[in-house]
Amino acid sequence: MHLKKPAIWYALASVIILSDQATKKILAMTLTHEQFIPLLPFFNLTLIHNNGAAFGFLSRRPELALFLFTGVALLMSVVLSIYLYRLSNQHWKACAFALILGGAIGNMIDRLMHGYVIDFLDVYYQNWHFPVFNLADCAISIGAIMLFLEIFFKKSSAHNYLN
16 A cells, blocks of 8 residues: 555654653653652653643633634644645655644644643753653654754755855
8 A cells, every 4th residue: 555645744743643642641640730750860750731832821821822822723733734735745844844733733632622731741950940841842843943954954055056
């Protein structure tokens, strides 16, 4: 059976969604809210309910965050799905969009099911903690970095050709 290229990217997004939801469910069943399990000298598993977005943005307005971020995630999911179909032969971009799509849908599911996003990855140094995040956030971040690198290296190579 031969899969069409867009199917590969939708499958990647689906793997991100399923992995994200499975890890959140396991941690939610294992830990109580704000309980942590130290794993490394710089890393804990910590169950956090994030009512806002990255870095606590809109956490004091959970109803606005729910409406705004669910709407943005739905819109982005449609746009990214269309891009995935059109860019399926541009592997780097398609992979980046698939990662972002999977992450956005993973966090959107949390917002719709719970009214908040479940975060559990706590990276820290001494008393400084990076905001707690999840696999969906990792996928979105990696996809965004890939798109940044795409833009950076395209501009860099275009600049080299002009000189």
